[in-house]
Amino acid sequence: MTEWVVLDIEGTLSATDQVLVTLYDYARPRLGPWIDGHPGDPAVVEAVAQVRELSGAQGGTDELVAVLHGWMDADRKATPLKTLQGLIWQEGYARGDLVAEFFPDVVPALRRWHADGVRLAVFSSGSVAGQVAFFRHTTDGDLTPLFEHHFDTVNAGPKREASSYFKIASVLGSDDVTFYSDVPAELHAAAEAGWRTVGVARPGEPHEHSDFGPHRTVSAL
Structure with a gap:
């Protein structure tokens, strides 16, 4: 694990x-x-x-x-x-103008990981403020307690550069990290930093048919 x-x-x-x-x-x-x-x-x-x-x-x-x-x-x-x-x-x-919605498998997976002692963080191009608001106001309630860290292009760096993942790992204080993304280039950068990687190829999404190369690929979490 x-x-x-x-x-x-x-x-x-x-x-x-x-x-x-x-x-x-x-x-x-x-x-x-x-x-x-x-x-x-x-x-x-x-x-x-x-x-x-x-x-x-x-x-x-x-x-x-x-x-x-x-x-x-x-x-x-x-x-x-x-x-x-x-x-x-x-x-x-x-x-209350906006409410975040997730794929059906997401919230059960987040709660399962959290219950099993896996520590959770987010790395998105959207700002940290936007991320926190997104997870606080969802169709499944406030999910912010599940996450310990939020990273964006300001506090971490570009998502397609390995240096960003090295920086995140230093903040997390661990090299035992698995990154989930639907963008192969982001997975390549994370792998370069020594992370485990999982490609998420969801039906109907833009990267459903992308070439994920060496990365383990799933259609749901």
């Missing part, structure tokens, strides 16, 4: 459409008002500065929003976009 299980979210625990359709559609019209409504929030100020740095945008909120919408359309995992989305989603979950 592994000491730690680290889990991706999109396409692994929850349907991709919940992120790319439900959550994106919720955040899209709220990005501009959020930026304008939180001029003193350090996280927003930093995210806006990062958008300008990455895009070269020099104009006002409308130009920033156009950049952010372009990144959303391309499903670009840009850190400032994830930060702003996470803040908006956090409020959406708290207001």
Whole structure:
């Protein structure tokens, strides 16, 4: 039995459409008002500065929003976009506008691992704030007590680089880690860092027919 299980979210625990359709559609019209409504929030100020740095945008909120919408359309995992989305989603979950849903096998697996003494963490491109809100407001209740750590591209690094997984392992204090993801490139990076890996090829999801190569592959947890 592994000491730690680290889990991706999109396409692994929850349907991709919940992120790319439900959550994106919720955040899209709220990005501009959020930026304008939180001029003193350090996280927003930093995210806006990062958008300008990455895009070269020099104009006002409308130009920033156009950049952010372009990144959303391309499903670009840009850190400032994830930060702003996470803040908006956090409020959406708290207001009851949003409720997280999982594949049917997920919550029983999480609870089984937790009961067996396996320690759980998340590594997702979505911000830590967004992750915590996601697991706190679900159709199965508050699942945050099941998880000990949350990692994103800010506190860990890019999901397709081995250095990120070495960094996570140092925080976990263990090399006995198994990573579940539906993206082969992420599994390759985790394996390079010495982790066990499991590819999740769920029916109907974008990576159902991807080549998972040497990674053990399952259709459910």
